[in-house]
Amino acid sequence: MCGIVGVVSHSPVNQLIYDSLLLLQHRGQDAAGIATANGSNFHMHKANGMVRDVFRTRNMRSLPGTTGIGQVRYPTAGSASSEEEAQPFYVNAPFGIILAHNGNLTNWQQLKDEMFRIDRRHINTNSDTEVMLNVLAHELQLSSSSLQLDPAALFKAVSGVHRRVRGSYAIVSLIAGYGLLGFRDPFGIRPLCLGKQETPEGVEWILASESVAIEGIGFEFVRDIAPGEAIFIDLEGNLHSQQCATNPSLNPCIFELVYLARPDSVLDGVPVYNVRLRMGDYLAEKIKRELPDVPIDVVMPIPDSSRPAAMQVAKKLGVEYREGFFKNRYVGRTFIMPGQAMRKKSVRQKLNAMGIEFKGKNVLIVDDSIVRGTTSHEIVQMARDAGANKVIFASAAPPVKYPNVYGIDMPTRGELVAHGRTDDEVARMIGADYLVYQDVDALKQAVRDINPALKEFEASCFDGNYVTGDVTTEYLDRIETARLAPSSQSDRDAASEAAEGGPSRSQLHLQLSVG
Structure with missing residues (x-):
């Protein structure tokens, strides 16, 4: 991307x-x-x-x-x-x-x-x-x-x-x-x-x-x-x-609408903000079905991309919507940071939990998605450190179970927290008391509700269907092997630099004359 x-x-x-x-x-x-x-x-x-x-x-x-x-x-x-x-x-x-x-x-x-x-x-x-x-x-x-x-x-x-x-x-x-x-x-x-x-x-x-x-x-x-x-x-x-x-x-990439695109954009006839609100409606219905007896005191978003969904969840559940996490806008988006160590380090630099909103409360945290689980684990721990009684975690997107090969950096199955695990196992890994994921069909329907002309989507990271027809298990094995075992010293150096924050900025300027 x-x-x-x-x-x-x-x-x-x-x-x-x-x-x-x-x-x-x-x-x-x-x-x-x-x-x-x-x-x-x-x-x-x-x-x-x-x-x-x-x-x-x-x-x-x-x-x-x-x-x-x-x-x-x-x-x-x-x-x-x-x-x-x-x-x-x-x-x-x-x-x-x-x-x-x-x-x-x-x-x-x-x-x-x-x-x-x-x-x-x-x-x-x-x-x-x-x-x-x-x-x-x-x-x-x-x-x-x-x-x-x-x-x-x-x-x-x-x-x-x-x-x-x-x-x-x-x-x-x-x-x-x-x-x-x-x-x-x-x-x-x-x-x-x-x-x-x-x-x-x-x-x-x-x-x-x-x-x-x-x-x-x-x-x-x-x-x-x-x-x-x-x-x-x-x-x-x-x-x-x-x-x-x-x-x-x-077959537009549905992850664009979940996370990648700005909420004030319109992609293929779909206002991104509107579809994220609709995702919140469907997520609230699932929370009602799966956790009917779990008391929830407040609903909180992880800023910024999950705000529309969280607002709708709070509205549909009849629960107060509060802002408990505050964002440092001068730290980059953690999902697209190079290197797992860098992503983990940047979470607490990026977000701060305000204790008065958490202390003694059962908090429902809504995020746009859970990919590697690193950010989610840190967020849950921050809520507990701030005094939350129970932490319920909800993802406005379905479980990310499969690699994406179309330009999103989630290529290995071992990096995906939901791959090969049940929802309860993921909940334990991120430290939440309860975990609710959006359903794949509900996510697709949320988009169709806004633009009925859209029939199909590229949703491979959720459903494992690779629309180009050339992605096989062997192909996924090859890219995973290449990622986990860098083939040259320069690759290893690059991986090391990424983990440590990347190399210093250098500039290239080129003037080209075309005859």
Whole structure:
């Protein structure tokens, strides 16, 4: 999971992209990058760190141009400390292409091998984004029969990408001298949406991971990009679109709605805030069924993403809603911190329990989800230390039992507290007196209640169904082995650095001339 944005404007885009990335910072805190196009030149700056730390005034001045893309990177195993894998990525032929990616390619290793053996392209990193960039470049080379590139050739190339690539991907890409290309995988797993702004000079366009990044900079939300669809916006602001997949099917990642997306975003016609309220309704009904005789004095959320669900739980149970945990907003999201030790350490830095709200009370704590259980255990212990009589823990999401291979960092079964355990066993592990999980069917129905047009979802971490059809037990075994046994000293060093808080920030600046 990362955040991406692409803009075609009639004025400099560096500030627009910077502001959009700030609005997408929740989607990735590991690294940030911006690339702009100014005539035949690309300009790029990227580095490890938060947006506000990566880009200084001098860096912004070095990013001229009226077209550009940006990305905030979410750390996954093996790449959290690698500055070489900060995005965007660049390749000089054909035409000159810069690309940023949100998602994860499940067949990237096979593609990397094909790139070398068949396409004669060298991949320099272990990033699936560099693989995607080279696949697109190769398909563009095949589809363009002359020195000129037109929308038909671009869409033919994207069709070729869809045929070769498996997994999840939302893409924004600059093509030197031509414009901005964006597309979404045939299952629509990762979000991508379109916005525009009318100016005296003409229409300006934006592609972004979430609607909040569009509306937050003053643009108007237009629509979501359909699964398999490609959008091309030329340098004059003309928009071209085409369905490029053979059998597209909308299966959006339901974990986006549970946790990843901002509550003020709308994804695939679903206001995130509304669906989280609805999740609270269904969770309250299950609490009533499973714990009819357990007295509850107060309902408390874990800020911030579980607040809507907790408010509805309190309302439906007729119990007082209170804020007992207070958040330090200058600590990153613990779920997307690289390294288990770092996540555990950051929980108490991030949250503080106010004793007056806990002392002598039976407290129902509502969180958005339980993944590894580290955060939940620390939270339960904090409630007990603050004087809670009993701690009831409720998850607005179902048990996370299976690895996610589409861009969320939960790839090994051993890391998932609910894998192979009953609810009672998980309750004991996190130290709660009682534990209630949302049902999978109830979660899906909560989304359908808001947008009945959504029929299917990518919910593999809950139900074990991998929609791309290429994820086998053997595949999961391979990625688990690779994660648990780093293959090189550099991997071990990276893992060590991540556990200790990561390496110091370094910066990369690149000016590329495209002939």
